[in-house]
Amino acid sequence: MQYKELLSKAEIECPPPDKPPETKRGRVKRSKARNLLERLLNFEDDVLRFMTNSCVPFTNNAAENAIRMTKVHQKISGCFRSTQGAEIFCRVRGYLSTFRKQGLSASYAMTLVFEGKLPDFAL
DSSP: OHHHHHHHHHHHHSOOOOOOOTTOOSOOOOOHHHHHHHHHHHTHHHHTHHHHOTTSOSOOTHHHHHHHHHHHHHHHHSSOSSHHHHHHHHHHHHHHHHHHHTTOOHHHHHHHHHHTOOOGGGO
C-alpha cells in the first residue's frame, strides 16, 4: 500500500526524538512534522475513510471554505466599511452556501429572494 510506504520513508526522514536526560520531566518535544507523522500513523483508518465510505468527503474544510470569501474581500478592499456591512456580507454568503449544500444554484436562490419566496431550510 502506497500510504504505508510513504509513511515508512517519512519515519526515516523524521525519526522520533531521543529520550530526554533523566533530570528532565514530561513529554519529549516533537517537531510539527513529527506530530503530523504520528497522527497519520495513529489515525490511518480515519485519514483514509473517504476511500471506503462515499459519504465522507475528501476534505473536511467546509468551514474554512465558508469564510474564504470574507477573507478575500478583506484583503482586496482592506476592510469592511462597517460591522453591519460585514454582517450582511456573511448573511448573504451563508444563504448561498445553504442552497449550494441543498444542490440548488445561487441564481435560483437569488430569484427566490427577489420573489419573496424562501424555502424552509433557508430561514
